[in-house]
Amino acid sequence: MNGLEKLATERSNPKTSKLDSMSVKEIIKTMNEEDQTVAIAVAKVLPQIEDAIHIVYDKLSKGGRLFYVGAGTSGRIGLLDAVECPPTFSTSPQMVQAVLAGGLSAVMVAVEGAEDDKELGENDLMQKKITSSDVVIGIAASGRTPYVAGALSYAQTIGAKTISLTSNMQAAISQFANVAIEVETGPEILTGSTRLKAATAHKMVLNMISTATMIQLGKVYQNLMVDVHASNFKLKERAKRIVCEATNVTNEEAEKALTETQFNVKQAIVMLLTEFTADEVAVLLNKTDGKVRAAIGEIKH
Known part of the structure; x- marks a missing residue:
């Protein structure tokens, strides 16, 4: 045995x-x-x-x-x-x-x-x-x-x-x-x-x-996969839905923001919620270790 x-x-x-x-x-x-x-x-x-x-x-x-x-x-x-x-x-x-x-x-x-x-x-x-x-x-x-x-x-x-x-x-x-x-x-x-x-x-x-x-690690905002890698059609469509749900914008507005950020979902969300530019949002997210809620909080304060 x-x-x-x-x-x-x-x-x-x-x-x-x-x-x-x-x-x-x-x-x-x-x-x-x-x-x-x-x-x-x-x-x-x-x-x-x-x-x-x-x-x-x-x-x-x-x-x-x-x-x-x-x-x-x-x-x-x-x-x-x-x-x-x-x-x-x-x-x-x-x-x-x-x-x-x-x-x-x-x-x-x-x-x-x-x-x-x-x-x-x-x-x-x-x-x-x-x-x-x-x-x-x-x-x-x-x-x-x-x-x-x-x-x-x-x-x-x-x-x-x-x-x-x-x-x-x-x-x-x-x-x-x-x-x-x-x-x-x-x-x-x-x-x-x-x-x-x-x-x-x-x-x-x-x-x-x-x-x-x-x-x-900041890879989620609300309950959304905001760090999803939009590498194909399905994931790009998912990215649009995530941005729409997080910001209450139209599909067209979400697609425009994602295009500006090269399909960076986090940047698109913060842009739409704060009206900051893509470059400004990139700096802010870097400062907050990529955490969307913290980035939005920085702007509001």
Whole structure:
């Protein structure tokens, strides 16, 4: 025995002992019922998630970077969140990065043995030249993946802040974390298949961490994505709708302001709400670290 059988995520779920004989209706009903427990499990660790967000914001606001480290499904969940940051918040691809056991090729095909290599996790972070200015989030449903443990351990030795995200209590990788987020999602309906509830929980947590951090960084005004990168027709149309909603102008007025600012949504909004020029608004937003509400407040005072 190697201890895996003791993990909650590896145990058999008594509700699904006859899974193979269930009807499709019964299977999806059971899956839906089990999925509803995930949000409840996440709710129990909100204080730890909050602590993690404060750390991530502190590092990113000072020019640091965020690294998601994982193997298999955990690594892919990290990658999914990382790659969505540039189009959603116009962040640099370097600000939020994913480091996967086996490299990017492991996104499509599992790289055998990579997750069991603690030294590989350390070496992969070395390649990223991480410093004490950065923060590393190690993701592992089991909480014991050697690759992730190696990465977190190395990050601590060079002074980077570390956060662990697991689906088992008293996880092994938590010893290498400044903040340990242990979301106990329990046995999967398909025994050991942590791409189900565990992965769903981790996606929810990473959604919270990245979104709340970006809000604090000034990437949101009201509840609007004002730092959206309008790189195609769909996103340009979204940019127009955002400007219209934030300023109550017509679509034509929004398009004119966006054209003047080269589709910089923040600048367009402040221009329309204050009647400042594009150049004046650019200076003001730079002064307020890109925060629209603060920029408007500066003008009104």
